[in-house]
Amino acid sequence: xxxxxxxxxxxxxxxxxxxxxxxxxxxxxxxxxxxxxxxxxxxxxxxxxxxxxxxxxxxxxxxxxxxxxxxxxxxxxxxxxxxxxxxxxxxxxxxxxxxxxxxxxxxxxxxxxxxxxxxxxxxxxxxxxxxxxxxxxxxxxxxxxxxxxxxxxxxxxxxxxxxxxxxxxxxxxxxxxxxxxxxxxxxxxxxxxxxxxxxxxxxxxxxxxxxxxxxxxxxxxxxxxxxxxxxxxxxxxxxxxxxxxxxxxxxxxxxxxx
Numbered sequence: 264x265x266x267x268x269x270x271x272x273x274x275x276x277x278x279x280x281x282x283x284x285x286x287x288x289x290x291x292x293x294x295x296x297x298x299x300x301x302x303x304x305x306x307x308x309x310x311x312x313x314x315x316x317x318x319x320x321x322x323x324x325x326x327x328x329x330x331x332x333x334x335x336x337x338x339x340x341x342x343x344x345x346x347x348x349x350x351x352x353x354x355x356x357x358x359x360x361x362x363x364x365x366x367x368x369x370x371x372x373x374x375x376x377x378x379x380x381x382x383x384x385x386x387x388x389x390x391x392x393x394x395x396x397x398x399x400x401x402x403x404x405x406x407x408x409x410x411x412x413x414x415x416x417x418x419x420x421x422x423x424x425x426x427x428x429x430x431x432x433x434x435x436x437x438x439x440x441x442x443x444x445x446x447x448x449x450x451x452x453x454x455x456x457x458x459x460x461x462x463x464x465x466x467x468x469x470x471x472x473x474x475x476x477x478x479x480x481x482x483x484x485x486x487x488x489x490x491x492x493x494x495x496x497x498x499x500x501x502x503x504x505x506x507x508x509x510x511x512x513x514x515x516x517x518x519x520x521x
Contacts, residue, residue: 266463329343
């Protein structure tokens with residue numbers, strides 16, 4: 264079972280393993296397009312029924328709000344919210360979210376401010392993004408009272424990958440996310456909700472990376488092209504290449520190796 268966000272979350276939501284629901288990693292090689300793509304967002308990529316599909320069959324009054332669990336777009340949840348920046352014609356990327364219904368996006372960003380996309384993941388990660396998500400989940404619950412609320416808080420992910428289990432460096436992050444979780448738990452306890460806290464995976468220190476594509480390149484299987492003085496993988500022309508995804512990798516073959 265890949266310990267990666269998209270695979271684990273899809274397994275939680277479908278009760279199936281990746282060979283059944285199709286989410287084998289955070290990204291993979293789309294063979295018909297000859298491109299490697301990560302962090303796709305359409306729920307149609309998940310090839311099994313979801314938790315909310317089953318619960319809607321059992322209870323016609325059941326409703327679900329999904330805040331930032333992956334493959335959130337175009338699902339059958341009643342209220343959805345997921346990161347979706349605007350890409351402008353001049354090349355700029357503007358922070359924003361996608362929501363269903365569409366007016367939920369406007370209501371929440373008018374009240375809470377624009378979603379802090381650049382603090383969501385990456386070098387500028389901060390508690391601001393997880394705090395915004397928690398505040399949005401509480402406001403959605405207050406406005407619509409869904410039967411089930413799914414809330415993804417990403418705060419620990421980046422710094423644990425950057426620093427490992429260095430508690431001198433991550434103790435601030437642990438304290439910050441504890442405060443956000445406390446806020447959510449207090450809110451939902453007042454609503455007499457059943458609360459489930461879970462994580463997609465654990466992170467441990469490592470010191471022995473295996474560079475699969477360097478090995479495949481030494482065998483002559485990797486094709487590259489140069490752009491602006493830099494080398495880029497040419498997946499469609501490569502005889503074999505690996506898509507590395509944390510502790511797993513998928514090796515793809517184009518044709519038959521000698």
